[in-house]
Amino acid sequence: MLIYLARRVLVLLVTLLVASLAIFVVLEILPGDAALLILGIEAQDDTLAALRTQMGLDRPAALRYLAWIGGLVSGTTGISHTYDVPVSQLIGERLTLTVPLALIALFLSTLIAIPLGMFAATRRGRPGDYGVMGFSQIGMAIPNFWFAILSILIFAVALGWFPASGFPGWDAGIGAALWALVLPAFSLALPEAAILARVTRTSVLDTLGADYVRTARAKGLAPRRVLWSHVLRNALIPMITIIGLQFSFLLAGSIVIEVVFALPGVGRLIFQAVSQRDLVVLRDVILLLVALVVVVNFLVDVATTAIDPRTRRGA
């Protein structure tokens, strides 16, 4: 297990390194002159020169890359030229919205999907099963931002139950803040729940046919108990893999959803950084997103291996 862990950590670090190189090449080498890209061709020569010095563009690319990564490791980030504050501060403020939003959505999706998937599996080929699978097909086909727009139309504009956009901040009280996140979290959760319900159903069906399930039934355990403790535990591995994958889709999805609801999160920060060509912000936020995806996948791998040692051989 220790060797396995060491190997996985090494792969994780190499993946992050390659990803950071890719981001650096795309954002700082491909454009040629990043300062010109940021300021546009109408910029004054002295403004350009000042920005080049501020960004360190007069230094060789390899040095700039090392300075960027070295800075991140030691905890100092660049200064955003549109906001004029350190990028770490910008990201830190916005993470307090995006991370809770993604976690709530993940929780909702799991809460909806697992009972639905198990319900469908135990009623295979009957109307309940078709109903759940139909819901799942429709859920997968609905773009999350369209669902978001429709939910604004119905629950904010027509009924007035929820705010149509914006976030009052956690200072306004947990209740008010959470209330503003209800519609965004549901919009993020729906397509993921639709996928997870299918995976749960398939996974439970695969397990229901196993010998140990028949044994558990034969020795007289209540069907409900067999389902929840024997079947669900063994069906968990593919489900955890998908839930892990979904976390990265939720983060990516939050870019669109935060724009729909005008929420001040990391996703909207990326969007604004692109519109304002704030490359200093962009490279850090994108690396952060990629790092989150890679780390969550790593945790999922480790978790599934811990649950089921059989998967270790295939690693």
Added chain:
Amino acid sequence: MSVMVNSTQPGRLSGLLRHPNFVIGAVLTGLLVLAALVSLVWTPHAFDAVAITQRMQGPSAAHWLGTDHFGRDIATRLMIGARNSIMVGVVAVTIGLVAGVGLGLVAAARGGWVDDLVARGADVVFAFPAIVSAILITAIYGPGAVNAIIAIGIFNVPVFARVARGAARQAWGQEYARAGLAIGKSHAAVTRDHILPNIAPVLIVQATIQFAVAILAEAALAYLGLGTQPPAPSWGRMLFDAQTFMALDPKLAILPGLAIAFAVLGLNLLGDGLRDVLDPRLRTERVG
């Protein structure tokens, strides 16, 4: 059903026709393609014909689905949006198929460090969700349909590379592959003559699903203003415009979303049906 699978082509076809998911999926996808094809030669109106006096009208004989906030014909714009979505899907899936399947086949045939390199490379690219790689490309080259398609295509490469590699590795373990090598065929020849035809069903099913994923991704990018640029109609951008006026006219926010949902639903059902009939044992990843 298993008899159908192993029988000849006509048997397979009747198997498909008895599969409700496949039939619904084929009809929806057919309608999508039809709308796109017809829009090439005829649309009810010009897609950019502005008529402010006739803005936000309900359905009528002149405007089947009504008009938008500029008085433009919604049915026309949805038809051209279908064309736009299909083009994005075809190009993005082709990029993924050609590059991804090529890499996956080479990885499975060569094994060793080549295989490791492809697998790890796919992991790295996979860490960039489609929308994030699109944002990276847009930041440098500016927003536009072509850049969006390239970004979605790049996202598709590791998906196909993984699926092709996994299926091809399985195929290489079969006797016919080893027999091919034994009679003196090269790895490339065995790949071409035996491996590729054998994994084709998996690839077809995955391509259908990635087509749907591409349509969803393009719609999201267009919504953000990073995809197809106005005045060219795209479903995603229509939804963005609708957000301002939907309190006055809800159909602006409903119709383009329905178009996306039906297109994606059709392709997903088509993929489901194809998978069940081509090979019931197949499992494909659905990522997006």
